[in-house]
Amino acid sequence: DDGDRHEDIRPQNPVKPMTATEVKVNVSIPEAAHRAAQTGADGVGLLRMEHMILSTGQTPEQYVENHGEDAYVDEIVRGVREVADEFYPRPVRVRTLDAPTDEFRQLEGGENEPHEHNPMLGYRGIRRSLDRPDVFAHELEAFRRLFEMGYDNVEVMFPLVNDAEDVIRARNLMEDAGIDPEKRTWGVMVETPASALAIEGMAEAGIDFASFGTNDLTQYTLAVDRNNENVADRFDELHPAVLELIGKVIQTCREHDVNTSICGQAGSKPEMVRFLVNEGISSISANIDAVRDVQHEVKRVEQKLLLDSVR
Ligand code: PEP
Numbered sequence: 001d002d003g004d005r006h007e008d009i010r011p012q013n014p015v016k017p018m019t020a021t022e023v024k025v026n027v028s029i030p031e032a033a034h035r036a037a038q039t040g041a042d043g044v045g046l047l048r049m050e051h052m053i054l055s056t057g058q059t060p061e062q063y064v065e066n067h068g069e070d071a072y073v074d075e076i077v078r079g080v081r082e083v084a085d086e087f088y089p090r091p092v093r094v095r096t097l098d099a100p101t102d103e104f105r106q107l108e109g110g111e112n113e114p115h116e117h118n119p120m121l122g123y124r125g126i127r128r129s130l131d132r133p134d135v136f137a138h139e140l141e142a143f144r145r146l147f148e149m150g151y152d153n154v155e156v157m158f159p160l161v162n163d164a165e166d167v168i169r170a171r172n173l174m175e176d177a178g179i180d181p182e183k184r185t186w187g188v189m190v191e192t193p194a195s196a197l198a199i200e201g202m203a204e205a206g207i208d209f210a211s212f213g214t215n216d217l218t219q220y221t222l223a224v225d226r227n228n229e230n231v232a233d234r235f236d237e238l239h240p241a242v243l244e245l246i247g248k249v250i251q252t253c254r255e256h257d258v259n260t261s262i263c264g265q266a267g268s269k270p271e272m273v274r275f276l277v278n279e280g281i282s283s284i285s286a287n288i289d290a291v292r293d294v295q296h297e298v299k300r301v302e303q304k305l306l307l308d309s310v311r
């Protein structure tokens, strides 16, 4: 049997165009890492930590109670490693926990979650992390161990920040956990209008990157619930108000040497890609199935920009 010899070992995407704007990929679950890496993406723009926790069927607090702090940290380290190994040395941006309480409520231990009328406006993301530094410390400990193990391609991203104060508090907790913010790449999601308006202060607080969470930025800018089908036709990531916020953030970040990126669903849409490349975004992160098209769209826009500049 010479079956092996006929195995197609060419990369799935042999014609990946060279672009100045990086094209990354969103990885929903660690198990998807291999397929994601095959796209030839320049890294992972978003790896959501909550999937590693939600998949245990327990809230973070419950998991720690059942199995202990060490096991909880190990669970996170294992999930991140699966992706970081696959992509090394390409960067992998890992977002700290960001699940709304209604999602946690389905899990073991969920009965202890607060009842909220508007979970999307409530106790989630960096708000919860800053409120429970004891639980957040386990996530940061996972990062510390990963860095110690040599995963210098891992980056830290904080969700749902509103302003420099959120950023400084998160950075201080990172330092408390034994991570040197000067040595590591870390940053924030820009997904509230406040964070877009406060970008200058956040840049001064030392972030290396700002990544647009357009799913939330659109929901909060337009006051359109992203999960409400009655207003789904009003959920428009390309609304001029959303684009104005994004454009201003990119401009300010360029002045402060802060990288910009997008990791919301809109990064997979050609119209958004055209807008972002024209504005000078540093990288675009797309869904696995969209990476290839985004790579080519970025190339087209960059070539046109180049031609226009010499005409
Ligand atoms: C976003 O808000 O665009 C985002 C990527 O985060 P999530 O979808 O997890 O809220």
Ligand code: MG
Residues within 6 Å of the ligand: 159, 191, 213, 215, 216
């Ligand atoms: Mg979000």
